[in-house]
Amino acid sequence: MESILEVTGLTMDFGGLRALDHLDLDVKKGEIAALIGPNGAGKTTFFNCITGIYNPTGGDIIIRPPKGQGRKERINGIKPNHVTERGMARTFQNIRLFQNMSVLENVMIGRHCRTRTGVAGAMLRFRSTIEEEQAMVDYSYAIIEKIGLARFVNDLAKNLPYGAQRRLEIARAMATDPFLLLLDEPAAGMNPQETRELDGLINKIRDEENIAILLIEHDMKLVMSLSDRIFVMDYGRKIAQGGPDEIKRDPTVIKAYLGEDPDA
Amino acid sequence: MLSFAEIRRSVLVSAWFMFLTFPVMVIRVNPIEEVVEWRWRNLIMVGAGSFLISFVWRYLIARKERGKKAAEAGRAGGPPLARRAAVHAGFHKPLMGALAVFVLIFPFLFSTYQVNIMATALIYVMLGLGLNIVIGLAGLLDLGYVAFYAVGAYAYALLNHHFGLGFWAVLPIGAVMGATFGILLGFPVLRLRGDYLAIVTLGFGEIIRLVLENWNDFSFGPSGIANIDRPGFFGVEMSLEAATNYVYYLLIGLVLMTIFFVNRLQNSRIGRAWIALREDEIACQAMGIDKTKTKLTAFALGATWAGMAGVVFAAKTTFINPASFTFLESAIILSIVVLGGMGSIPGVIVGALVLILLPEYLRAFSDYRMLLFGAILVIMMVFRPEGLIAGARRVYEFKGKKETSDTADGIHT
Numbered sequence: 065m066e067s068i069l070e071v072t073g074l075t076m077d078f079g080g081l082r083a084l085d086h087l088d089l090d091v092k093k094g095e096i097a098a099l100i101g102p103n104g105a106g107k108t109t110f111f112n113c114i115t116g117i118y119n120p121t122g123g124d125i126i127i128r129p130p131k132g133q134g135r136k137e138r139i140n141g142i143k144p145n146h147v148t149e150r151g152m153a154r155t156f157q158n159i160r161l162f163q164n165m166s167v168l169e170n171v172m173i174g175r176h177c178r179t180r181t182g183v184a185g186a187m188l189r190f191r192s193t194i195e196e197e198q199a200m201v202d203y204s205y206a207i208i209e210k211i212g213l214a215r216f217v218n219d220l221a222k223n224l225p226y227g228a229q230r231r232l233e234i235a236r237a238m239a240t241d242p243f244l245l246l247l248d249e250p251a252a253g254m255n256p257q258e259t260r261e262l263d264g265l266i267n268k269i270r271d272e273e274n275i276a277i278l279l280i281e282h283d284m285k286l287v288m289s290l291s292d293r294i295f296v297m298d299y300g301r302k303i304a305q306g307g308p309d310e311i312k313r314d315p316t317v318i319k320a321y322l323g324e325d326p327d328a
Numbered sequence: 329m330l331s332f333a334e335i336r337r338s339v340l341v342s343a344w345f346m347f348l349t350f351p352v353m354v355i356r357v358n359p360i361e362e363v364v365e366w367r368w369r370n371l372i373m374v375g376a377g378s379f380l381i382s383f384v385w386r387y388l389i390a391r392k393e394r395g396k397k398a399a400e401a402g403r404a405g406g407p408p409l410a411r412r413a414a415v416h417a418g419f420h421k422p423l424m425g426a427l428a429v430f431v432l433i434f435p436f437l438f439s440t441y442q443v444n445i446m447a448t449a450l451i452y453v454m455l456g457l458g459l460n461i462v463i464g465l466a467g468l469l470d471l472g473y474v475a476f477y478a479v480g481a482y483a484y485a486l487l488n489h490h491f492g493l494g495f496w497a498v499l500p501i502g503a504v505m506g507a508t509f510g511i512l513l514g515f516p517v518l519r520l521r522g523d524y525l526a527i528v529t530l531g532f533g534e535i536i537r538l539v540l541e542n543w544n545d546f547s548f549g550p551s552g553i554a555n556i557d558r559p560g561f562f563g564v565e566m567s568l569e570a571a572t573n574y575v576y577y578l579l580i581g582l583v584l585m586t587i588f589f590v591n592r593l594q595n596s597r598i599g600r601a602w603i604a605l606r607e608d609e610i611a612c613q614a615m616g617i618d619k620t621k622t623k624l625t626a627f628a629l630g631a632t633w634a635g636m637a638g639v640v641f642a643a644k645t646t647f648i649n650p651a652s653f654t655f656l657e658s659a660i661i662l663s664i665v666v667l668g669g670m671g672s673i674p675g676v677i678v679g680a681l682v683l684i685l686l687p688e689y690l691r692a693f694s695d696y697r698m699l700l701f702g703a704i705l706v707i708m709m710v711f712r713p714e715g716l717i718a719g720a721r722r723v724y725e726f727k728g729k730k731e732t733s734d735t736a737d738g739i740h741t
Contacts, residue, residue, distance in 0.1 A: 115614060148616035160611035162604050166721045173604045177616030179597055183625055186596030187589045197597070205726060218723045240616050 067092045068130060068276055069114070069152070069244055074123035076106075076113055076300075083109045085300040086123070091244060093130055096270055096277045098287045101297035102320060107280045108157055110297070111248055115154050116144040127152065130243050130274075149177045153237035154246035157280070159229050163222035167213055167232055170221050171204040174239025204239055210272075211235040211265065227258040231265065238269065245269065247279040251286050259286055266290055288312065296320065338382045345378035346371055392711060431580060435573040443576050447644060449684040450579035451637050456664040456676040457586045458633030463662070464671035464719065465594055466626035467606025469526040471658050472513070472533025476506045476631035478540060478653035480638020485553040485648050486546075495559040495643045499636060506635020507628040514627035518620055521609065533658055540650040552649025559643045575644045582640065586633055587673055593629070594671070595722050602626050603671070660684075667708055669715025678716050 067090040076084040083106045091097050099107050113120040119141040128136050129151050139147060153174070162170050179200055185193040208214055211231050216224055221232060230250055237245055250266070251259045263286055269275050281287045287294065288308040296304040296311060298320040304311060311317055353370040357363075435443045455477060462470045480502035487493040487501065517528050540547045547553075558571050559578055566574060593599045601622045604612040613619050642648050660683060668679020686704070690697045708716070 117610065117614070143618075144610075144613040145616045145618050148614060153616075154614055156611065156614075160608050160614075162607035162611065164607060164721070165600070165603055166723075168724055169600055169603075169721060173600055173612070173615050173617070176597060176601055176604075181597040183593075183598055183629065186593050186598045189592060193596075200597070201724060205724075217726070218721075220721065236615060 066128065066134070068128050069278070070124075070126040070128070071114065072124050072126075074110070074113060074125065075121045076109055076118060077121045083300050084113065084120070087297070087300070087302050089295050089302065091276050091278050094270065094274065094276055095292040096266065096279070096290050098291040098294045099278065099280045099297065100282070100284075100287055100294060101303075105297040106300040107297055108248060109300075111154060111246055111280065114139075114147070115152065115246065116142050116147040127244075145177065148240050148242075151241070151243040152246060153240040153242040153244075155230075155233040155237050155248055155250060157248040157252065159233060161221040161229055161232060161236070164220060166218050166220055167208060167216045167224070168201070168204055168218065170232055170236050171207055171239045172200055174236045175200045175203060178241055207235050207238050210268075211238075212261075227254050227261075230254065230258075230262075234265070234269070238273065238275070242275060244276045244278060247277060247281075249280055249282065251281055251283045259283060262286070263290060334383075334386070337386075338379050341382040342375045342379040346375045349374050388711065435576055440569050440572050443572050445685065445688050447572070447576045447579050449681050450576070450583050451641055451644070452661065452664060452680040452684045453583050453677050454579075454586050454633055454637040454640075455661045456668065456680040457583075457590050457673065458630045458637070459661050460630075460665050460671065460673070460676045461590065461593070461602070461633075462626050462630035463665050464669075464676070465599060465606065466602040466623065468623065468626060469522065470529045470627075470630070471526050471655070471662065472529035472531070472536070473630070473634060473661055474653045474655070474657040475513075475533040475536035476509055476634035477638040477641070477657065478536050478650070479505050479509050479631075480635035481642040481648050481652070482540065482547060482553075482638075483635070484639040484642040485556050488556050488642075489553055494557065495639065499639050502635040502639035503632045504635070506631040506633070506638070509635075510627040510629075510631025511624055513631075514624045518623055530655065530658075533653075533655060537650050537653050540653070547650070550649060550651070552647060552651075554647045556642050556646045556648070558646060559640075575640070579640060582636065583677075587677075591673055594673075598622075598625060663705065667705065667715060669717045669719055671719035672715060672717050675715045675717035675719065682716070 069089075069091040071087060071089045074084050074087040074089075075082065087106075087110065089097075089099070089110075099110065101107055109118065112118045114125050116139070123140075125139050126136055127139055127150060128134060131151075137150070139150065162173060165173070179196050181193050181196055205214075205217065208217055211234060213224075213228060213232060213235060216228060216232075221229065224232060230253075234245070234247065234250065247266070251262055254262060266277060266279070267290065270277055279287075279290070291308055294304075294306065294308060294311045295302055296314070296317050303316050303320055304314045306314070350371065353374055354367050356365040356367060358365060434446065438446075455473070458476075459470065459473050462468050462473070483502045483505045484493075484495065484498040487498050488495075493501075513529065513532050517525055520528055541550050543549070558566070559575060561574060594603075601612070601617045602625075604615070604617060605619065605622050605626075609619065612622075641652075645652075664679040664683050665676055666679075667683060668677070669675025687697060687701055690700055693700060
């Protein structure tokens with residue numbers, strides 16, 4: 065399988081602090097990969113670097129969009145909106161919805177970079193504007209139905225139950241038509257029932273929408289059942305990589321999570 | 329309600345007020361006769377007054393809390409009466425019809441003075457709706473908005489003075505000038521937000537005013553520009569009264585146009601991008617919105633309406649000078665948007681009418697006018713922080729998907 069995201073030697077320094085230290089990671093077409101590690105390991109910093117929120121100090125972030133006939137592009141330091149335009153969309157660890165917009169409008173924002181109505185179109189409502197707007201509404205509604213939020217479609221995002229807000233973030237990211245979805249702790253704060261539903265949802269997105277997924281998650285049960293491959297980070301470095309069974313048995317991973325066994 | 333604890337609290341409040349106001353309300357030194365007057369009667373009045381007010385205040389707060397709880401417990405109440413009346417088709421049409429008739433015959437019912445005041449209020453409706461784009465929708469706190477108003481006004485005044493250009497020719501030029509200055513201000517402040525943005529825009533507003541005040545060769549300094557032509561109507565000569573009425577109708581037309589366009593904008597791709605920017609800048613960028621472009625369009629379009637309003641203002645008053653464009657003007661326009669309801673078109677219209685007409689009609693209370701005005705503002709912000717008419721998001725209908733919305737009720741109750 066070819067990789068659609070290839071990160072090599074990614075380094076990020078904040079002043080004297082090295083948050084990411086020569087990190088290598090890749091995501092292959094159609095896979096679910098997970099990035100795990102103790103708190104403060106640099107997982108979210110990694111997400112911020114590859115989505116353009118931070119400009120990494122060193123290394124390469126190369127994308128190879130599946131629709132681009134194998135064309136490669138280095139995307140270090142480009143703006144977040146350009147990253148999204150190229151097909152990588154993310155969610156946030158602490159939910160960042162547009163609180164005072166309806167569920168539908170939140171998802172419609174995701175369509176922004178795939179549509180083109182300008183100021184003149186907005187004011188004069190040309191035929192093309194109306195058609196584009198209608199297509200946007202239909203597309204967004206279809207996603208909302210798929211994610212299972214149809215009953216909330218006109219509710220304000222802030223009035224949604226917690227689990228639904230998390231799902232709305234995923235719906236919004238999916239509306240940007242990505243080839244890779246980056247989920248930052250999608251199950252944080254969810255109850256076991258909601259987590260099980262999320263498991264099914266993520267699998268469904270991969271299988272039915274053909275979107276690869278890279279997720280950061282602390283819920284080990286979810287990570288182990290979902291992931292094809294797992295990357296483990298500690299102190300900004302990658303300490304292990306492999307399938308779920310390998311990772312479970314890896315002594316360095318156990319050490320990073322539980323500390324060293326003094327009797328050993 | 330009348331429990332012991334409540335009374336005790338009110339007593340404490342009134343004691344505190346009596347203590348605070350003691351030096352100014354009770355003691356008066358008469359330097360001529362060299363005696364100190366002790367006005368104990370005032371003390372009693374302050375005490376009794378604050379005792380009563382504290383009761384009323386707490387009653388209102390409690391009522392508001394109860395209302396909030398009721399709204400949270402179940403959404404049985406639905407939208408407020410005012411909104412229901414405005415949206416419900418049975419009310420909507422006659423209501424709008426009556427309003428339209430009233431607006432049209434207004435000049436025939438009232439004196440020229442009243443029409444003049446109303447025209448001023450309508451200018452502020454335009455300004456409020458323009459600033460509403462920048463603050464209410466895009467969430468960019470712009471305290472120098474009056475600068476664009478000044479740009480429009482001086483554009484007309486100077487072009488009229490030097491080249492004899494008429495109102496209708498300059499109206500679009502004023503709009504373009506406003507937009508240009510909006511972008512000029514927009515560029516340096518792209519990276520700023522919140523308080524920092526407010527300070528820089530405030531500075532920008534002052535710069536424009538100071539330039540106008542001091543660059544005598546260009547703007548005729550503090551003495552301003554007089555004898556600006558009134559708006560023409562196919563060269564018809566008009567009496568002062570007719571001219572006033574004409575400006576009034578002209579403004580009604582411009583306000584309707586503003587409402588039309590702003591309404592379309594806020595439910596468009598651009599408008600949603602503005603609101604997303606207001607709600608969360610980082611998420612907005614991460615969802616593929618170009619922050620730079622979105623901010624600049626908001627500044628430019630907001631300033632466009634200020635530019636047009638400026639042209640109308642210059643034509644209406646026929647005289648302008650920098651004193652009309654002080655920070656106080658920016659503050660008033662900002663209050664219109666905040667008081668009316670951020671991001672709500674009817675809210676801003678009501679806000680502008682209240683804020684501009686109220687001081688006029690409170691003239692009867694001359695000395696206490698500003699005091700009352702301030703008190704009304706404070707009370708508004710305590711009891712309706714979302715503004716007179718809060719903004720609401722568009723509701724979309726999905727045909728053949730009724731069953732999904734039925735289950736929604738099951739979830740909420």
